[in-house]
Amino acid sequence: MTAEPGTIPEPSGPVRVRVRVPAKINLHLSVGPRRDDGFHGLATVYQAISLYDELTAEDADDLTLTVRGEGAEDLPTGRRNLAVAAARALAGRLGVPPRVRLTLTKRIPAAAGLAGGSADAAAALVACDALWQAGLSRAALEEIAAGLGSDVPFLVGGGTALGTGRGEAVSPVLATGRWHWVVAVADGELSTPTVYAELDRLRDAGEQPVESAAGPADRVLAALRGQDPRALAGALANDLAPAALSLRPALRRTLAAGTEEGALAALVSGSGPTCLFLAATREAAAGLAARLAGHGVCRTLHLAHGPVPGARLTD
Numbered sequence: 001m002t003a004e005p006g007t008i009p010e011p012s013g014p015v016r017v018r019v020r021v022p023a024k025i026n027l028h029l030s031v032g033p034r035r036d037d038g039f040h041g042l043a044t045v046y047q048a049i050s051l052y053d054e055l056t057a058e059d060a061d062d063l064t065l066t067v068r069g070e071g072a073e074d075l076p077t078g079r080r081n082l083a084v085a086a087a088r089a090l091a092g093r094l095g096v097p098p099r100v101r102l103t104l105t106k107r108i109p110a111a112a113g114l115a116g117g118s119a120d121a122a123a124a125l126v127a128c129d130a131l132w133q134a135g136l137s138r139a140a141l142e143e144i145a146a147g148l149g150s151d152v153p154f155l156v157g158g159g160t161a162l163g164t165g166r167g168e169a170v171s172p173v174l175a176t177g178r179w180h181w182v183v184a185v186a187d188g189e190l191s192t193p194t195v196y197a198e199l200d201r202l203r204d205a206g207e208q209p210v211e212s213a214a215g216p217a218d219r220v221l222a223a224l225r226g227q228d229p230r231a232l233a234g235a236l237a238n239d240l241a242p243a244a245l246s247l248r249p250a251l252r253r254t255l256a257a258g259t260e261e262g263a264l265a266a267l268v269s270g271s272g273p274t275c276l277f278l279a280a281t282r283e284a285a286a287g288l289a290a291r292l293a294g295h296g297v298c299r300t301l302h303l304a305h306g307p308v309p310g311a312r313l314t315d
């Protein structure tokens with residue numbers, strides 16, 4: 001029997017979706033010379049870690065964003081917010097009006113070298129793609145993501161990946177096992193362009209090699225396959241670290257405190273000022289974090305593991 005016309009409900013999409021998105025760290029960050037477009041050519045190994053922002057996207061008449069959580073009062077809620085920019089970019093690509101109410105719960109600090117803003121852009125792409133039932137492929141989302149920021153394509157996929165170009169060209173990397181990190185968030189922020197500009201200044205002044213000091217990523221890639229935290233500890237490298245330390249000399253104390261307390265490795269996360277410590281096990285990471293708390297060398301400490309998936313729907 002067929003139903004009377006008009007009695008079949010219109011197929012309708014979800015009215016509300018929720019996405020969880022991780023922070024990123026760079027296990028290897030090799031920075032080439034400044035390019036003509038102002039960006040630097042990179043070879044980087046990204047890893048997504050279990051420190052998450054959450055974004056809810058709901059049907060609405062227009063585009064709004066509410067932010068709560070870590071540093072919410074200092075974040076823009078208009079077009080300068082990357083989640084808003086991402087929703088607009090996706091709507092533009094689909095040729096639909098950007099009608100969505102976004103609610104963001106921050107745990108990843110902004111301007112901390114953890115790609116907190118980029119994570120929110122990746123979350124908004126995945127959330128709006130689901131809300132608007134666009135069904136875009138991961139490749140299509142990554143293409144839009146590349147227009148929003150160098151780290152955004154990685155945070156769509158997550159895991160562990162090699163990033164080239166300005167960081168936006170990502171390909172997955174085989175990483176077995178689970179890596180344990182203590183994430184030491186510093187007081188205050190460091191702006192990414194300022195840190196890159198400081199690296200250029202140090203290079204121009206002859207205080208840093210003009211070519212990458214970190215070199216190729218081979219050792220990190222081999223260590224990731226081998227599941228040996230000590231091998232990974234010896235291979236971690238970040239060309240932005242001297243620039244971040246030049247702008248924030250106090251980070252040397254943070255790194256030294258981690259090493260003193262038994263971290264297998266201590267490194268600046270991306271452009272900083274967050275510092276990362278590698279531990280052999282979750283228990284070792286918890287002990288390290290507890291001891292580090294007594295040093296007063298950072299604002300907050302988080303335990304995290306990686307790799308974890310990128311921006312994903314949670315209900």
Ligand code: C5P
Nearest residue numbers: 038039040042149150166167192193196
């Ligand atoms: O791509 P994203 O918006 O995150 O970049 C922010 C800034 O960081 C750029 O405007 C540029 O100054 C610097 N940057 C760079 N080289 C890269 C990535 C970022 O110089 N590969």
